[in-house]
Amino acid sequence: MTDNSGKTLTPDKPPEKAEARPSEPDGFSHLPPTPMRAMQRLGGWRALRSMRTAIWLLLALVAATLLPTLVPQELANPQGVRDWKEKWPAFSDILERLHLFDVFSAPWFVAIYAALLVVLVLCLVPRTRAFVRQVRRAVRRPGEGALPDVALQAEWVTALPAEEAARRVVPYLRRRRWRVGKANAAGQCVAEKGAAREGGSLLFHWSFLVLMAGLFVSAMFGWSGYAVLVEGREWVETPMSIIQYDPPVFFEDSAHREFTLTLDTFDVRYRDDGSAADFVASVRVADEGETVIAKEVRVNDPLDYRGVKAYLHSFGWAARIVVTDPVSGDEVFDDWVILEPGGPRNMHTGVVKIPSIRPQAGLELFFAPTGVVLTQEQAAAFDDELGPNVLLAQRPGPPTPDAPVVYFREYRGNLGLDRPQPIGVLDKSRLGDPVDIGAVTPGGNAFELEDGLEVSFRELRQYSRLQVKRDPGLGLVAAAGVLLLVGLVPSLYLARRRLWIWIRPDPDGQERTVITLGGLAYQRKEAFNGEFEDLRRRLEALAPTDADSGATPNESREST
Amino acid sequence: MSATTLSKVMLLVAWFAYAGAATAALMTALTKGERWLRATFWCAVAGLTCHTIGLVAITVGHGRAPWGTLYEWVVSVSAVIVLIALVLIVRRAEFAALTAIVYGVVVVLMLAGASQYREPGALQPALQSNWLTFHVALALTGSALLLFGGVVSALYLVRVRWENRYLTSVLGTTGTEPPDLAAGDEVVPLRETDDREGDALAGSGGGAVALAAPRVEVEADTEPVPVGTTRRGLGGRLPTSFALDDLARKSFTxxxxxxxxxxxxxxxxxxxxxxxxWRWxxxxxxxFxxxxxxxxxxxxxxxxxxxxxxxAWLGVIGAVAVVFNSFFVNLVIAGLHSYAGG
Incomplete structure (x- = not known):
């Protein structure tokens, strides 16, 4: 700032100096410090709360966030993580230790954003206090002195007496929402406008703390998971029935109302290429025996019941498979099997696990809604796990159930249920090779396997998988988003402006008054040039120039 | 002629018009000819007209907004960038040299987009949402402005380098006034005066006042620099660093x-x-x-x-990230947005 030394105006007084005489009124030419200056004035912690620290932390956060675009993440792309671990085990081990497969919950990532939040709060608290003080307190009466050497200045002489001129000028400025301070004995006063810039900036920055609060509440009290609903069947909202349940940290016991969801119908409209054009799930919610909601759930239109939301996630076919053990005559399995699309030959796959018989039995189902019979060459051409001897495939196009058929393979042995495993996956490590194969159609005859088990396909229905969750922090997060935008716009587009007004009797005597205006915008200086010129014109109209006096120049100069 | 063919033809014409605009803008910078400036303007207007017809054809032909595939997205972003450049040149003719580079970037961008051409299809049910249309339209405008600002920031860096080297050698001081100095002219080193800490998010730097600038009197015996000499280079033909910085700030804010x-x-x-x-x-x-x-x-x-x-470096890196987001993420990395890449 050596450039400014020797000038009459020193806009950035050293903080110590400014603090040394707080009671003394500032001179007329005094420029109040910018909010950042005010912040630093409070001393201490300087390095930590400086903008430079914040920028470096923000850039560190950005750099850390870059990593997940290069390394697959456990959360978003678990398959990618498995692939990496298979391909480069040693390298992946290092990545794992550095938490690079789960960057967003890595301790070092949390440390960066926690540090950023600390710096943010350290900056915001003094700034907010200064802002509140500034807004609540009237604009100071300035000490007497010369007009500061600001770029925008205007001066004219009016025939009105000084008091009358002030009575016209000041209320007009107030109407234009300038905060006008009291005048000193010399008739000097200052006016300020544009505090909303700093207010908006503060709102923008505080909104991140609101956001963090929302995320915290969600993590502590929210839960999520999936519900699989088969047409015509009920599903009860309990932790047990939620698949991939992510429980709340607190109050898990009281987090569920245990209401009932029923999928009445599920309608899909397909395009010719087999992709879904539209799908709707008609769902009923019953609580304590009474139907409370009946709603058509669509992709962008979730169900919402008492804070629990259900989003249409995916859909497909479910087969009611019954397996009978002829020795005991018992039905050892009778349930709806979810058939997931994406199997070989466009087929849908599902799994039946029968742990109650010895040895345990497992069925691997391949479902074709419209099965077509292949030649051996065609089957061989697929070159998939089914092999050339399975002459079944799903017809290309929409998976409508025109000729539904389930082909299955039977395994006997140990299902490995002593270890946790996903519902739709068969752990074949202790099952060995399939012992038998078979095929069933809905409502058709039971298929008798060589070991005596009889498998029948009772019914085909559609299922719908809903993502269910309770996210109590969502309101806070949404509020943060709104506050962020509401604060951002004024903080970028408004400017803090200051006017110096000096209304005094003409020193040359007579009944005339000299009015001097000075103007300064802290930001958006170009736009203020026009505003100042307009203001001058309007004020001059209110306190018109004395036509008789050609002596005092009517000056309005602009320079940069 | 089908809507798809119409859009392809129109976008091809637009591409050539932009190539013409880039050339004409370059000639404007080299010759300072009023005629070239006009040619730049009308080439860009013709290009943008065809461009718009092409985008409308896609919209009408498929009954959805023209950003279903990566190709369409890039073409739409390009249209917004051209619109920004046009608005700029109407208001500030001295930025002609700069628009040469902006049109050049658009030409490259459209070419890169066309290399990823896919036959457009209908949208998945998840993509049929008003929020999504709003989201993409905003992302598109924002990306275009950020890219534009990034180009300006890059030019700012070129210009600052030139000013530091050239003006230091001529004036013995670091100044940033336009180089066409005449004896007795005032040179105000604006970057120096602006060097003050302002408030957070203060777009204009928040410097308290730029009024106390020391004014450097150019020595009477300093040679005025003739227009078009080799000493000027690209940096010398660009607007002042102050003007570029201000333009970049405006687009970024x-x-x-x-x-x-x-x-x-x-x-x-x-x-x-x-x-x-949010699921990262x-x-x-x-x-993010x-x-x-x-x-x-x-x-x-x-x-x-x-x-x-x-x-300015942050602005340039940010603009590179925008390009990365449009191309690399769509093409290479899978995710929930992968359908945006088609």
Whole structure:
């Protein structure tokens, strides 16, 4: 700032100096410090709360966030993580230790954003206090002195007496929402406008703390998971029935109302290429025996019941498979099997696990809604796990159930249920090779396997998988988003402006008054040039120039 | 002629018109000819007209907004960039040299987009949402403004280098006035006076006052620099660093709230469609990076040691991230946004 030394105006007084005489009124030419200056004035912690620290932390956060675009993440792309671990085990081990497969919950990532939040709060608290003080307190009466050497200045002489001129000028400025301070004995006063810039900036920055609060509440009290609903069947909202349940940290016991969801119908409209054009799930919610909601759930239109939301996630076919053990005559399995699309030959796959018989039995189902019979060459051409001897495939196009058929393979042995495993996956490590194969159609005859088990396909229905969750922090997060935008716009587009007004009797005597205006915008200086010129014109109209006096120049100069 | 063919033909014509505009803008910079300036303007107008017809053809032909595939997205972003350049040149003719580079970038961008051409299809049910249309339209405008600002920032860096080298050698001081100096002219080193810490997010640097600038009197015996000499180079033909910095600031401050709103609208849509407003999928992650870079830019502008070249570098890196987000993320990395890449 050596450039400014020797000038009459020193806009950035050293903080110590400014603090040394707080009671003394500032001179007329005094420029109040910018909010950042005010912040630093409070001393201490300087390095930590400086903008430079914040920028470096923000850039560190950005750099850390870059990593997940290069390394697959456990959360978003678990398959990618498995692939990496298979391909480069040693390298992946290092990545794992550095938490690079789960960057967003890595301790070092949390440390960066926690540090950023600390710096943010350290900056915001003094700034907010200064802002509140500034807004609540009237604009100071300035000490007497010369007009500061600001770029925008205007001066004219009016025939009105000084008091009358002030009575016209000041209320007009107030109407234009300038905060006008009291005048000193010399008739000097200052006016300020544009505090909303700093207010908006503060709102923008505080909104991140609101956001963090929302995320915290969600993590502590929210839960999520999936519900699989088969047409015509009920599903009860309990932790047990939620698949991939992510429980709340607190109050898990009281987090569920245990209401009932029923999928009445599920309608899909397909395009010719087999992709879904539209799908709707008609769902009923019953609580304590009474139907409370009946709603058509669509992709962008979730169900919402008492804070629990259900989003249409995916859909497909479910087969009611019954397996009978002829020795005991018992039905050892009778349930709806979810058939997931994406199997070989466009087929849908599902799994039946029968742990109650010895040895345990497992069925691997391949479902074709419209099965077509292949030649051996065609089957061989697929070159998939089914092999050339399975002459079944799903017809290309929409998976409508025109000729539904389930082909299955039977395994006997140990299902490995002593270890946790996903519902739709068969752990074949202790099952060995399939012992038998078979095929069933809905409502058709039971298929008798060589070991005596009889498998029948009772019914085909559609299922719908809903993502269910309770996210109590969502309101806070949404509020943060709104506050962020509401604060951002004024903080970028408004400017803090200051006017110096000096209304005094003409020193040359007579009944005339000299009015001097000075103007300064802290930001958006170009736009203020026009505003100042307009203001001058309007004020001059209110306190018109004395036509008789050609002596005092009517000056309005602009320079940069 | 089908809508798809019409759009292809129109976009091809637009591409050639932009190539013409880039050339004409370059000639404007070299010759300072009024005629070339007019040629630049009308080439760009003709290009944008065809461009718009092409985009409308896609919209009408498929009954949806023209950003279903990566190709369409890039073409739409290009249209917004051209619109920005046109608005700029109408208001400030001295930026003609700069628009040469902007049109050049558009030509490359459209070519890169065309290399990823896919036959457009209908949208998945999840993509049929008003929030999504809003989200993409904002992301598109924001990206275009950020790219534009990034180009300006890059040119600012070129210009600052030139000013530091050239003006130091001529004047023995670091100044930033336009080089056509006549004896007795005042040179105001604006970057020096602006070097003050301002408040957070203070776009213009928040410097208290630029009024106490020391005014350097150019020595009467300093040779005025003739126009078009080799000493000027690219840097010498560009607008002053102050003007470029101001232009970059304007595009970034305009882009930032738009991009922020785009991210928020995307989150609202994600909440409705997937049940998660944010899940760190690659597109979201890159958007966050871009947002963070430009947030850093806006703060850097108001921070000593960062303003000027430091901030401009952040702007350039941010613009590179925008390109990365459009191409690399769509093509290479899978995620929930992968259908945007088609």
């Amino acid at each position: 305009l882009a930032f709230p738009i991009y922020t709103l785009a991210i928020l609208a995307g989150a609202v849509w994600g909440e409705q469609a997937w049940g998660r407003y 999928d690659p597109k979201e992650t890159t958007s 990076i871009i947002w963070g870079l430009f947030a850093a830019y806006l703060h850097a502008r108001a921070t000593r040691g960062w303003k000027g070249t430091g901030a």
